Amino acid sequence: MANVQMKLPDDFLLALSKLEGRTDEILSKALESGSQVVESKVRGNLSAVIGTGTKVSSRSTGELERALGVSKPLQDRNGDWNIKVGFSEPRSDGKSNAMIANIIEYGRHGQPAKPFLKPAKSQSRKACLEAMKTRLQQEVDSI
Template identity: 55%
Template sequence: MAKSSIKMPTKTLEQFAHITTAMPDIAEEAVTAGGRVVEAKVRGNLSAAIGSGTKGKSRSTGQLLGALGLSPARVDRRGDHNVKVGFTENRRDDRPNALIANVLEYGKAGQTPRPFLRPARASSRRACLEAMKQVLHNRMKGG
């Protein structure tokens, strides 16, 4: 039986050791960076959608835009790191922000849809991935 061995440079082995021990922190930082990119795009789209295309004067209070945010990075049951871009629970009048966002996104009887989530997701995908790759690249270099 033939035997083979591969010797890697010490520097490369040290990088692998650093990456394996720091991977949870690196993954958390990467998904947070990607989430920030998506949040910025959603925020821009939402700002443009609020009050546009209305027959009367806009009744926007700014609560929906103020409730938009990014959740902390969490690990799910499968071990994947995730962040969520969404809205905090209730408004001052106890109506859920998610309901208001849903009506804005999909419309209702007498109100045309003004999508802001789907276009943001589609248009920020590449930039989100690039932001996450940049974090991974920087951290792998030891930064």
């Protein structure tokens, strides 16, 4: 049976051990960087579609735009890290922000769809990944 032995430089091993202790912190910062890119794109798309192309004047209160935000990065039971860009609840009128966003995104009878979430997802994907890679590299380099 073959036996393989690898010896790594001490400074590399030291950097790996420091990285191990700060993994949660570093991953959280990387996710937050990416979520800022996505949130700004969703916010811009939402502002562009609200009140446009309506037969009657817009009744928008701006509450949906104010409810848009980002959750804290959390680790699920499988060990995966997640962060969510979405709408906080409830609204002052008792309706759901998710319902209002769904109606705007997909439309309803007599109201055409005005997608803002799906285009934001596809338009911000590369920029989000680049922002997360850049932040991760900055954090690793600072060790």
